[in-house]
Amino acid sequence: MSDMVEKYRREVCELHGELIRWGLVAWTAGNVSARVPGTDLMVIKPSGVSYEDLTPESMVVCDLDGVPVDEGASPSSDTGSHAYVYRRRPDVGGVVHTHSPYATAWAATGEPIPCVITAMADEFGGEIPVGPFALIGDESIGEGIVETLEGSRSPAVLMRQHGVFSIGKDAKAAVKAAVMCEDVARTVHIAKQMGAVEPISGADVDSLFDRYQNVYGQKKGPAGAASRERAGAAEGKDD
Numbered sequence: 001m002s003d004m005v006e007k008y009r010r011e012v013c014e015l016h017g018e019l020i021r022w023g024l025v026a027w028t029a030g031n032v033s034a035r036v037p038g039t040d041l042m043v044i045k046p047s048g049v050s051y052e053d054l055t056p057e058s059m060v061v062c063d064l065d066g067v068p069v070d071e072g073a074s075p076s077s078d079t080g081s082h083a084y085v086y087r088r089r090p091d092v093g094g095v096v097h098t099h100s101p102y103a104t105a106w107a108a109t110g111e112p113i114p115c116v117i118t119a120m121a122d123e124f125g126g127e128i129p130v131g132p133f134a135l136i137g138d139e140s141i142g143e144g145i146v147e148t149l150e151g152s153r154s155p156a157v158l159m160r161q162h163g164v165f166s167i168g169k170d171a172k173a174a175v176k177a178a179v180m181c182e183d184v185a186r187t188v189h190i191a192k193q194m195g196a197v198e199p200i201s202g203a204d205v206d207s208l209f210d211r212y213q214n215v216y217g218q219k220k221g222p223a224g225a226a227s228r229e230r231a232g233a234a235e236g237k238d239d
């Protein structure tokens, strides 16, 4: 199991660099965690540590009550909420929190981001909902995340007057959801300044979401290998 934990220490450490890369955090105001599959453990960043100082060794391993399993650094302020999500959502393998500016501005207004562009239908399957205001440091934010996302296809939620929490099958998917949440928050805000926006119909949202989730990109497995081989052969013919 220690090899598995070390793998997730490395992955979670690296993914914090993506929060910086995509402009999602100021100072230390964001965190990433991953569930360690097949265990009752999670890995999360230490609280308040600058991203450039993070190392795999500095990541904190906690049980799914959010209690560190080793002596050492204090885990993120949001550990209890991440752990709550993992306990209540066995499908979730990664959780991310940011204060990304446009999405956090939407969170400050308490207004959900309406599904008015295809990118939102693709990634979120509808609007990005707003969860309740909650204090920090226990699992109340986690309770709000789970409650708000119940029955929603969105992998992101705007916690009122706080910021973004996103989930995914793994930590990388949760980071992607946070990146796309900020992207669409900015676009829809700009659109609303330019004029009226109109929600995409439910049937079209379903169609777009299904295509993006199940067809978009490179096929995995034998079908994918066959199509990549065909593509390679076709390129050879053009030489």
Ligand SMILES: O=C(CO)[C@@H](O)[C@@H](O)COP(=O)(O)O
Residues within 6 Å of the ligand: 028, 029, 030, 031, 045, 046, 047, 048, 049, 075, 076, 077, 078, 097, 136
């Ligand atoms: O949002 C807040 C505080 O408002 C925290 O989640 C954020 O600053 C990150 O804290 P951590 O460094 O993960 O403890």
